[in-house]
Amino acid sequence: MGIYQYDTIDAAMLEDRAAEFRAQVARRLSGELTEDQFKPLRLMNGLYLQLHAYMLRVAIPYGTLSGAQLRTLADVSRRFDKGYGHFTTRTNIQFHWIKLKDAPDILDALAKVGLHAIQTSGNCIRNTTTDPYAGATAEELDDPRPWCEAIRQWSTFHPEFTYLPRKFKIAVTASAKDRTAARAHDIGLKLRRNRDGELGFEVMVGGGMGRTPYLGPTIREHLPARHLLSYLAAILRVYNRLGRRDNIYKARIKILVASLGAEEFGRQVEAEWAAMDRAAVDLPDEELARIRGAFGLIDFETLPPTSAAFEVRKAQDLAFARFARNNVLPHKKAGYAIVNIALKTPGEVPGDCSADQMDAIADLATRYSFDDVRVTHAQNLVLPHVKLDDLPAVFDRLSEIGLAAPNLDLISDIIACPGLDYCALANARAIPIAQHIAERFAEPDRAEHIGELKIKISGCINACGHHHVGHIGILGVDKKGEEFYQISLGGSGAEDASIAAILGPALPAPKVTEAVETLVETYLSTRQEGERFLDTYRRIGAAPFKEAVYADAD
Amino acid sequence: MPTLIRLQDGQFVEAENLFTSVTDEDPIPTDGGVILSLARFQTYGAALLDDGRPVGVRIEPAERVEDLAYDLPRLALVAPAFPKFRDGRAYSTAALLRERLGFRGEVRAVGDVLREQAYEMVRCGFTAFEAADGSTPEQWAKAARVFRHVYQAAADEREAAFVERLSPPLPPGLGFAEPEDKLRGGGGAAQRAVTEGARPGATKADAPSTAFGGPPPPLRRGG
Numbered sequence: 001m002g003i004y005q006y007d008t009i010d011a012a013m014l015e016d017r018a019a020e021f022r023a024q025v026a027r028r029l030s031g032e033l034t035e036d037q038f039k040p041l042r043l044m045n046g047l048y049l050q051l052h053a054y055m056l057r058v059a060i061p062y063g064t065l066s067g068a069q070l071r072t073l074a075d076v077s078r079r080f081d082k083g084y085g086h087f088t089t090r091t092n093i094q095f096h097w098i099k100l101k102d103a104p105d106i107l108d109a110l111a112k113v114g115l116h117a118i119q120t121s122g123n124c125i126r127n128t129t130t131d132p133y134a135g136a137t138a139e140e141l142d143d144p145r146p147w148c149e150a151i152r153q154w155s156t157f158h159p160e161f162t163y164l165p166r167k168f169k170i171a172v173t174a175s176a177k178d179r180t181a182a183r184a185h186d187i188g189l190k191l192r193r194n195r196d197g198e199l200g201f202e203v204m205v206g207g208g209m210g211r212t213p214y215l216g217p218t219i220r221e222h223l224p225a226r227h228l229l230s231y232l233a234a235i236l237r238v239y240n241r242l243g244r245r246d247n248i249y250k251a252r253i254k255i256l257v258a259s260l261g262a263e264e265f266g267r268q269v270e271a272e273w274a275a276m277d278r279a280a281v282d283l284p285d286e287e288l289a290r291i292r293g294a295f296g297l298i299d300f301e302t303l304p305p306t307s308a309a310f311e312v313r314k315a316q317d318l319a320f321a322r323f324a325r326n327n328v329l330p331h332k333k334a335g336y337a338i339v340n341i342a343l344k345t346p347g348e349v350p351g352d353c354s355a356d357q358m359d360a361i362a363d364l365a366t367r368y369s370f371d372d373v374r375v376t377h378a379q380n381l382v383l384p385h386v387k388l389d390d391l392p393a394v395f396d397r398l399s400e401i402g403l404a405a406p407n408l409d410l411i412s413d414i415i416a417c418p419g420l421d422y423c424a425l426a427n428a429r430a431i432p433i434a435q436h437i438a439e440r441f442a443e444p445d446r447a448e449h450i451g452e453l454k455i456k457i458s459g460c461i462n463a464c465g466h467h468h469v470g471h472i473g474i475l476g477v478d479k480k481g482e483e484f485y486q487i488s489l490g491g492s493g494a495e496d497a498s499i500a501a502i503l504g505p506a507l508p509a510p511k512v513t514e515a516v517e518t519l520v521e522t523y524l525s526t527r528q529e530g531e532r533f534l535d536t537y538r539r540i541g542a543a544p545f546k547e548a549v550y551a552d553a554d
Numbered sequence: 555m556p557t558l559i560r561l562q563d564g565q566f567v568e569a570e571n572l573f574t575s576v577t578d579e580d581p582i583p584t585d586g587g588v589i590l591s592l593a594r595f596q597t598y599g600a601a602l603l604d605d606g607r608p609v610g611v612r613i614e615p616a617e618r619v620e621d622l623a624y625d626l627p628r629l630a631l632v633a634p635a636f637p638k639f640r641d642g643r644a645y646s647t648a649a650l651l652r653e654r655l656g657f658r659g660e661v662r663a664v665g666d667v668l669r670e671q672a673y674e675m676v677r678c679g680f681t682a683f684e685a686a687d688g689s690t691p692e693q694w695a696k697a698a699r700v701f702r703h704v705y706q707a708a709a710d711e712r713e714a715a716f717v718e719r720l721s722p723p724l725p726p727g728l729g730f731a732e733p734e735d736k737l738r739g740g741g742g743a744a745q746r747a748v749t750e751g752a753r754p755g756a757t758k759a760d761a762p763s764t765a766f767g768g769p770p771p772p773l774r775r776g777g
């Protein structure tokens with residue numbers, strides 16, 4: 001499948017929203033609205049007031065961009081920002097240096113290519129995320145994106161669910177290997193078939209990060225796919241009515257599910273669902289088919305499973321071979337591959353991408369990947385459908401723009417939130433810590449020797465950097481005005497999901513990289529054949545790591 | 555005093571408020587319509603209704619509107635409360651009143667009611683609004699009409715995009731169904747009397763007719 005094409009109705013929704021916001025900004029600039037009155041309105045359009053300027057968060061629905069959309073993002077960053085954007089763990093993009101008066105023009109420019117900032121903030125249903133390899137990986141049961149699009153439409157300006165107790169995030173996965181961290185979401189959906197072959201979803205509810213991390217329990221093993229929206233509506237209605245509103249830190253659905261118990265919560269959802277007029281909510285088969293059809297079909301060529309050009313270059317060029325080994329994954333079609341572009345060049349800001357880089361990637365997508373780019377929750381980009389024959393050309397171009405770091409899922413592929421460099425909520429900086437660790441482990445042989453190791457860094461307890469599900473999680477805390485960092489081990493956002501456990505007392509910033517080094521050395525000296533860092537930790541427990549890190553304390 | 559704005563026959567109009575909102579500490583006035591809390595209604599409601607008084611019930615966000623189901627045919631109005639505009643529970647209350655409990659009378663938004671919520675309120679089935687921000691019927695009409703299309707079915711009669719897409723294209727200018735030219739109330743004699751009584755004093759907003767009308771079930775074309 002290609003990319004969902006907006007019809008006139010989809011386009012009109014964006015135009016109407018942009019026009020409404022233009023009028024609201026005019027009322028604010030003229031003084032008719034105070035900042036207090038304007039705040040909820042701008043937040044509904046993804047416009048935050050941060051430490052230094054306004055930040056605009058643009059939605060990238062289920063992480064899929066066309067070349068034209070990515071070029072528009074590049075253009076916006078050049079015209080209205082400082083020439084770069086920041087891809088987030090929700091597969092959105094943020095511009096950190098926006099002027100209020102420009103915001104309506106930006107939204108107009110975005111709307112022209114089907115992009116928007118709708119529901120990228122506020123206590124509503126946020127952008128749905130999915131597997132960045134959707135439609136490209138042979139692992140998946142079926143393409144999850146039509147369901148993501150159905151959720152996008154249903155949740156857009158949903159009148160009943162715009163003022164929820166707290167924000168609400170949904171992820172959809174369709175592979176055994178979970179690249180969405182489904183259980184760490186308010187709702188995680190996993191596409192599956194039952195014994196009769198009927199397509200459906202496993203429904204997980206009540207996962208989340210923040211100050212109280214939970215993995216969402218399954219409340220339904222198999223929901224027939226055609227009832228997805230009515231079932232979501234039932235969950236949302238139970239949450240809207242019963243979720244806590246007295247304490248912002250206890251308002252997420254995870255707290256409700258934990259306090260009622262998954263069984264009782266599930267029972268209430270089933271009761272609500274049973275009483276609901278499902279036919280009014282669920283999409284008819286014709287509409288599901290229309291959505292699927294609007295993605296179009298990709299005209300893959302029939303190719304041999306190997307490529308001489310690819311093999312020759314691999315044999316001749318160690319750097320290319322390393323890139324192929326780490327960043328290139330098998331495709332469902334013979335002769336094609338999935339190419340990961342890590343926005344994690346050691347020393348750079350995780351997730352940042354310059355306008356020139358965006359343009360270059362858009363051109364690569366148009367020329368080599370059926371005009372399709374994906375954003376991952378690890379703040380990387382993906383060219384999902386590249387011919388093996390074209391890999392050398394793609395690699396060369398990525399090298400030219402400084403984005404050929406061969407470190408996917410390795411120690412320097414670090415997730416980090418914007419932290420105290422930008423964010424008004426942060427207690428500590430996240431970016432410099434990520435940069436420092438990545439530079440320490442920049443030597444690619446060593447990084448490969450260490451193997452898969454996911455470091456995730458959050459600048460505050462809100463956990464936008466997903467530190468709870470890092471193999472090594474790092475949380476910035478404020479101790480009497482100084483930045484300290486709490487280290488946790490053993491988390492995972494994948495199909496073997498787990499919450500990381502705190503290792504010991506927080507460390508001052510200069511000690512963090514040293515501590516990571518010690519953790520890695522401990523792992524390397526005790527690992528068994530084929531073990532990742534996470535596997536070794538799970539086998540031997542925290543004690544050896546703790547002893548090593550805190551050996552010279554006191 | 556908040557302005558009372560009412561949505562009738564697809565138009566937003568300013569209306570005279572014929573109901574006294576009574577807190578649990580206030581004495582109940584000796585005549586005219588009253589809006590009581592759920593607890594107070596359960597104690598005094600029957601007697602007031604026996605006297606022929608129009609009675610409405612205020613539903614606080616934490617209260618279950620289902621508890622009112624048996625009394626709904628006798629009520630002139632139900633008033634889901636917004637203690638803060640960000641408290642969205644009243645949207646579910648209104649939606650349940652319309653979609654599940656079949657209430658056809660007035661559903662009135664009370665509390666922190668701002669015109670920015672017009673779209674959500676109308677779609678969830680509210681038909682009267684005690685606007686706390688001094689806004690006008692014209693502003694409500696505009697705010698409720700921000701979007702030419704809607705993606706999901708709700709308690710109003712707007713056609714969801716997926717139904718529109720199934721339908722044959724309409725002639726130009728007929729994007730919305732015309733509202734029926736009759737009273738949309740149906741909550742019993744008391745409701746009818748009060749609503750009709752309010753009409754002569756109301757000023758009609760000069761807004762074009764739309765389908766943001768009241769509670770009758772949506773007309774589903776082609777679905």
